[in-house]
Amino acid sequence: MALNPYIRFDGNARDAIMFYVNVFKLEEPQIMTFGSIHSEEELPPGAKDLVMHTELRIAGGNLMISDNFPGMPLQQGNNFSLGYISNNETEIREAFEKLKDGGSVIMELQETPWTKCYGSIKDKFNIEWQFSYQE
Numbered sequence: 001m002a003l004n005p006y007i008r009f010d011g012n013a014r015d016a017i018m019f020y021v022n023v024f025k026l027e028e029p030q031i032m033t034f035g036s037i038h039s040e041e042e043l044p045p046g047a048k049d050l051v052m053h054t055e056l057r058i059a060g061g062n063l064m065i066s067d068n069f070p071g072m073p074l075q076q077g078n079n080f081s082l083g084y085i086s087n088n089e090t091e092i093r094e095a096f097e098k099l100k101d102g103g104s105v106i107m108e109l110q111e112t113p114w115t116k117c118y119g120s121i122k123d124k125f126n127i128e129w130q131f132s133y134q135e
Helices: 013-023 089-099
Strands: 002-009 051-058 061-067 080-086 104-110 118-122 128-133
Touching: 002 013, 013 051, 013 061, 061 080, 080 089, 089 104, 089 118, 089 128
Parallel strands: 002 061, 080 128
Antiparallel strands: 002 080, 051 061, 104 118, 118 128
């Protein structure tokens, strides 16, 4: 189980990733794009090659990075969330349900192409959480 910071960029995530790779002397990570998961018909123009997800292992922790999905609101300085990653689906579901109290669901927990249980929510303090099952 881990709690990971997740930063969203406004179309320049790939540049940020390569910058951090250089700064921290990391190997180039695998980068999942929106086009690798969705067909071009499902995406707004220009979204195909944007970064949907990558992870950088820095100093023993994971920094998760993506581009903001085109058309979704993004304000620099508030462009982060916390990623709750666990191999215990029951704990994921219980924590998600508790955060619903006073919060607002962005995406209900569901199976996605990358995991059997993923969802996101803003808690009552306006902090965005992403939950993901990982074996």
